[in-house]
Amino acid sequence: MCIKKHTTRRMIFLLCLRRGFCYPLRMSQDIKLYNSLTRQKEVFEPIDAAHIRVYACGPTVYNYAHIGNARMAVIFDLWVRVLRHAYPKVTYVTNITDIEDKIIDAAKAEGKPIAEITQKYTNIYNQDMASLNVLPPDIQPLATGHIPEMIALIEALINDDKAYENDGHVLFNVPAYANYGALSGRSRDEQIAGARVEVAPYKKDPADFVLWKPSTPDQPGWDSPWGRGRPGWHIECSAMAEKHLKLPFDIHGGGADLKFPHHENEIAQSCAAHNTAPEKFAKYWVHNGFVMVEGQKMSKSLSNVKLVHDMVHEAHPEIIRLTLLSSHYRQPLDYTENSLEQNKKLLDKIYKHLLEYPAIQTDQDNIPTEVLDALYDDLNTPALIAILNQILKNQDDPQKLSNTLKRIGNIIGLFQEEPQEWFKNDHDLADIDKDYVDNLLIERTKARAEKNFKRADMIRDELAVMGIEIEDTPDGPKWKKV
Numbered sequence: 001m002c003i004k005k006h007t008t009r010r011m012i013f014l015l016c017l018r019r020g021f022c023y024p025l026r027m028s029q030d031i032k033l034y035n036s037l038t039r040q041k042e043v044f045e046p047i048d049a050a051h052i053r054v055y056a057c058g059p060t061v062y063n064y065a066h067i068g069n070a071r072m073a074v075i076f077d078l079w080v081r082v083l084r085h086a087y088p089k090v091t092y093v094t095n096i097t098d099i100e101d102k103i104i105d106a107a108k109a110e111g112k113p114i115a116e117i118t119q120k121y122t123n124i125y126n127q128d129m130a131s132l133n134v135l136p137p138d139i140q141p142l143a144t145g146h147i148p149e150m151i152a153l154i155e156a157l158i159n160d161d162k163a164y165e166n167d168g169h170v171l172f173n174v175p176a177y178a179n180y181g182a183l184s185g186r187s188r189d190e191q192i193a194g195a196r197v198e199v200a201p202y203k204k205d206p207a208d209f210v211l212w213k214p215s216t217p218d219q220p221g222w223d224s225p226w227g228r229g230r231p232g233w234h235i236e237c238s239a240m241a242e243k244h245l246k247l248p249f250d251i252h253g254g255g256a257d258l259k260f261p262h263h264e265n266e267i268a269q270s271c272a273a274h275n276t277a278p279e280k281f282a283k284y285w286v287h288n289g290f291v292m293v294e295g296q297k298m299s300k301s302l303s304n305v306k307l308v309h310d311m312v313h314e315a316h317p318e319i320i321r322l323t324l325l326s327s328h329y330r331q332p333l334d335y336t337e338n339s340l341e342q343n344k345k346l347l348d349k350i351y352k353h354l355l356e357y358p359a360i361q362t363d364q365d366n367i368p369t370e371v372l373d374a375l376y377d378d379l380n381t382p383a384l385i386a387i388l389n390q391i392l393k394n395q396d397d398p399q400k401l402s403n404t405l406k407r408i409g410n411i412i413g414l415f416q417e418e419p420q421e422w423f424k425n426d427h428d429l430a431d432i433d434k435d436y437v438d439n440l441l442i443e444r445t446k447a448r449a450e451k452n453f454k455r456a457d458m459i460r461d462e463l464a465v466m467g468i469e470i471e472d473t474p475d476g477p478k479w480k481k482v
């Protein structure tokens with residue numbers, strides 16, 4: 001262990017003692033994460049171990065949330081849960097982009113005021129994510145609530161010759177910022193091509209991007225030193241992250257498709273305004289991979305865009321959450337019927353166990369080390385799922401297993417249903433697991449012989465929840481599906 005790390009841990013230990021926290025055993029393990037900025041997996045060394053600060057780019061609210069939005073929200077929810085397990089305080093900020101040209105178009109198309117559209121889809125987004133056990137962020141700032149902060153940032157850039165006004169627009173001058181491309185690794189030619197630049201006479205350089213643009217009288221706008229207008233998308237996150245987390249903060253996250261140009265531009269704006277190096281905006285950059293549906297890229301033209309709103313009627317939200325976590329977060333995820341089936345089977349096994357042996361929360365039941373090892377290793381959820389399958393096979397102490405499962409579930413945002421509820425509408429279960437039912441009946445007969453009527457009744461109740469009725473006959477108990 002290096003001296004610096006040792007010193008950090010000692011500081012956390014002293015801090016926890018002073019604040020009355022127990023020193024968490026879990027700090028004996030390092031959290032590792034892949035940092036897109038340095039392009040390598042690194043040990044997480046917080047800027048301030050007493051307060052971890054995380055920002056992730058949230059949705060633009062003009063339509064229902066799709067599975068790509070859901071994957072991002074679930075991944076960063078899990079990151080925050082894991083960080084909260086390891087550190088005493090975590091602040092998680094994820095924004096709502098409520099001013100954007102797509103929103104203006106959607107409002108026109110629906111013939112409704114913009115505020116009505118953004119409020120409606122913000123509510124739907126939050127409800128959809130809550131159904132997937134995504135905890136609400138600590139702060140969910142609205143872009144329209146931070147116009148003065150954006151104007152101040154743009155003014156600082158203009159004063160330092162990093163941005164310029166032209167024809168009612170304010171643009172960031174990319175050649176004026178030497179570290180442009182640090183995150184994406186894109187060459188100058190790729191930057192220009194990747195920025196999908198339109199031919200715009202007001203740009204000094206083809207890679208320059210908009211910080212502020214003019215609004216026509218029928219478009220939403222705010223007064224500014226450059227006339228009535230509205231912000232570009234990138235400046236929103238620079239302003240909101242700085243206001244709510246201060247710079248530098250620990251982790252900036254988002255989907256991999258945001259790396260360029262959005263995140264590259266966030267770094268350019270914030271670091272040029274403060275004249276600092278790229279890592280002085282956010283220390284670690286974490287990106288999740290994209291989602292495919294049945295092996296195909298999701299697109300409107302293929303009519304395979306999966307909306308969370310519909311998905312939760314096709315499968316239990318915990319099955320969806322587990323499926324979203326079943327691939328490593330940096331890899332592409334293929335969302336298929338088959339993967340939903342596989343994940344349902346695992347959850348069925350876990351809920352069957354929890355039904356039979358209701359979890360009792362005690363301080364003695366620690367999270368198994370291998371579970372934390374997997375989560376702390378750059379959120380290795382495929383390894384975690386393999387471990388869950390493994391520990392389910394070890395039934396030496398079934399009560400302890402239930403307690404452990406529940407503790408794991410509390411971290412990863414799963415197994416939160418009442419077991420009876422889980423099986424309520426799932427009477428097919430008996431068809432696929434007759435051996436399980438037969439074994440339960442044998443156990444019930446044994447329990448009755450030993451006058452352990454409590455256990456015998458528990459088994460009868462469990463089978464009843466599964467839609468199975470027992471009939472005691474002179475030849476022994478018989479069962480049938482009702």
Ligand SMILES: [Zn+2]
Pocket residue numbers: 056057058237262
């Ligand atoms: Zn953003």
